Each structure stands twice: as structure tokens, then as C-alpha cells.
Amino acid sequence: MSRAGTLGELRASGWESRPVKEEVRTNAIARIAAGHEIVPGLVGYEETVLPQLENALIAGHDVIFLGERGQAKTRIIRSLTGLLDEWSPIVAGSEINDDPYHPVSQHARHLVMERGDDTPIEWVHRDRRFGEKLATPDTSIADLIGEVDPIKVAEGRYLADELTIHYGLVPRTNRGIFAINELPDLAERIQVGLLNVLEERDVQIRGYKIRLPLDIMLVASANPEDYTNRGRIITPLKDRFGAQIRTHYPLDVDVEMGVVDQEAQPVSGNGLHVDVPRFMTEIVAEMSQQARRSPHVNQRSGVSVRLSIANYETLVANATRRALRNGEHEVVPRVSDLDALVSSTAGKIEIETLDDGREEQVLERIMKASVLEVFRSRVPPEHLGGVVKGFEDGLVVHTGEDVPAQQYASLLQQVPGLRDVMADLGVGESPAAVASSVEFVLEGLHLSKRLNKDAVGARALYRSRG
Secondary structure, X not given: OOOOOEHHHHHHHOOOOOOHHHHHHHHHHXXXXXXXXXXXXXXXXXXXXXXXXXXXXXXXXXXXXEOOOOOOHHHHHHHHHHHOOOEEEEEOOOOOOOXXXXXXXXXXXXXXHHHHHHOEEEEEEHHHHEEEEEOOOOOOHHHHXXXXXXXXXXXXXXXXXXXXXXXXXXXXOOOEEEEEEOHHHOOHHHHHOOHHHHOOOEEOOXXXXXXXXXXXXXXXXXXXXXXOOOOOOOHHHHHHOOEEEEOOOOOOHHHHHHHHHHHOOOOOOOOOEEXXXXXXXXXXXXXXXXXXXXXXXXXXXXXXXXXXXXXXXXXXXXXXXXXXXXXXXXXXXXXXXXXXXXXXXXXOOOEOOOOOOHXXXXXXXXXXXXXXXXXXXXXXXXXXXXXXXXXXXXXXXXXXXXXXXXHHHOHHHHOOOHHHHHHHHOOOOOHHHHHHHHHHHXXXXXXXXXXXXXXXXXXXXXXXXX
């Protein structure tokens, strides 16, 4: 569809101006009525965060999201641009997206006054109507609101001329959505500068007798601990947000697995066939859930969903490396690959101890607890008798990175009860799938105290407890 090029053509087209919050409200209502998601691809917030967000958008509120790291706060905020109209007209050359019907900057006012219906119009995409600032202690009012531009003064303009203003991020996001991440990190004296933006809907730039009536939707994020740790949100500013929405980590393993399935980007290509058994994905997700419940992990710091994603990708990467070294093309992660997760886990959780070596012990405990939890939920105890009996009859099994998958496949003939257990796990009988299932079952039996395990480095030996 052709778009108007002048103010007169815009009026003739029937385009109507509306405040940004009304624009967001209308588009949100249309999306909800059509059964579409307000924030596409968001897992685990269907009954908690999203209903609150929908209420805030319909009510036309400014919003602050409170939550620990890795809870999709920034993702939600950035997705709100999808609720703006795809294209919007502005006065040509405007730095602050002037509404052609209601210009506020001197440039736009004078242009409309001089040209009338011949005023040139530009169209901006909704992505250009989103502004974002990570709050840091050195952020200034000039960054957010604006300041004198010495270059424009040097060009010959008078200092009092409004055209010498270099607009900050907030005015430049006029008629759009402006986001401030980690709001408590913003110095309190700078937070005061946002009070007018939220209540009176304008900004005042020092040294100029001007008032810019801006049209902005303000969205912010903060970690709840920041109220006391690094800074705080001043009470008058907090009071001006219409909605405060608390985000959270996945409430159960299934939701955590859903996030991993959606976000993880494991190895692919190079002639390799990657197949991750569901029980291995569940172990990865359970590790994050266990870490969030562990008294040895700093819960104020939080355990991000990024832990599950990074662990999953590392698990597949290690399984790929192992398969390549063994000359195999089928990549199926095993329990012995879990040792590689130390590198992807250590940097994402904070252990509540100063003792040397204690961190490795905590991670090992979390890993074992996760394997045992999944084992108990996946494998019925009555199907394990035949496997345990095979070990009581003298069976000994070696596992490890250097053990090829084909060596595990021979166990199907030696231990008849193993097929029933594999049926419970829902995996096939390819050598790589058998190897993964065998290691999982053996480790589960060991953690259940039904088998003994002798571990040396990356290798392990499972035998009867007798």
C-alpha cells in the first residue's frame, strides 16, 4: 500500500493520530481476541506473568518487571514493539518522531507552519520507535533527556535557540516505548528526572524555557535484591509505575525442559545424527531445579534458565566429541558425559562456601541427586530385578568415554531384563541409544544402593554389592 508523502495526503488518507498507549492497547486487544500470544515463544508464564502483562497493557500502564537474572525480562520488554503499528508517519527530519498532527519540536512546528499541507512526511518502522538504556551509575540527565550541543552553537546558532538541543534517548523515543534495564542502578538524582516523564508526560531540558509534551510508554526491569544491594528505586518513581510484575524461574522440570527445547542450539551437521534421550534432557533440567533448592547455592544471586541451556549444549558437545573420537556418527549423550557440565555450571551459580574443593562437591551432589530423581520417576522398580540379578550372577560392566557404543549393545543378550527397562525409557535399540540407557540404568541402580561403582577418572566399573 502506498503511503502518504505530505501532510495533506495524510489527512486525505484518513489516518488518525492516537497516543502510543492507546495504540498498544488496541493492538493487544486485537491479538488477545484472535487467540494469539502477547509475547510469542514465552514458556512457563502462561498462568502467571502474561495475564498480569495483558492487564497492564489494556489498562495503559507503565510497567516495571521485578525478577532475578535469566527470567526473560528483557525479552518480554523488547517483544512489546510488536504491539506498535508497523509503520507510523512523522514530520520529515524530526529527531523526536513528531506527530504530523501535533508537532512538539521547534523544527516540526516551524515546518508545518511554513508548508502546511505540503509538509513532507516520513514513515518509521516500529523497531525505530523502541529505545533502551542499561542503567549504570554514570548515566546522566544529558543521556536520558538532553543537553546543549556545542557543535550546533559553534555553527552560529544562539545558545538560547531550541535548535541547539541535542535530544537524549527519552525524547528520541517519543511516540514509542522506552525501556530502562536494571533501574535501581540509576543514580537517585537521575531517577528524579524521570518523574515528569511518567506523570506529567513531558521533559524539561535545563537552560531552555521549553516543555516537550512527550508521548511515551515507559517499561523498566530490576532485580528485587537491588533495592538493598546496589541501589534503590526512589519511592515517587516507583509510585508512578502503574503495574509491577514479578517474574520467576520455571516452576517444574517440564517447563524447564520446554525452555531448553526452544532455546538450546546443539551441534548439528558434519554427517552426525544427534539424538538426545528425553531422560537426559530431564536430568539437565532437574539439575537447575535442584540448584534452586540447594542450601549451598546462593539463591539471592539466582540460578538462571541459561544454566539449563548451557548445560544441554555442553552435554551434546561432549557427546559429539566422544563419538568423533570413537569413530561413531550417531551422537547420543550418556551419563558419563555429565562430568563435562562442571565447566558450564560453575560460572552460573554461586556456592555459599569458601572452602577449597567444596564447589566441586556441591556440583557433584546436585548432579547425582538429579540422576536419581529422574531414574526413580522413569524406571519402575519391578523392572529392575532382572538387571540386578545379572550382576549378582557375576556380570561386571565398564563405562566411560572411551567405551564404544557397540560394546554396550552386547549387554542386551547378557541381561534379558534390560529390554524391559529400555522400553520404559522409550529409546530404540541402536548401539548409541543402548549405551545411553545402560549408563543411566547402572548409575541409577548405584545411587539407589543396589550396585557398587568403582570410579577412576572418566571411567567407571559397576558390579554386584555382594
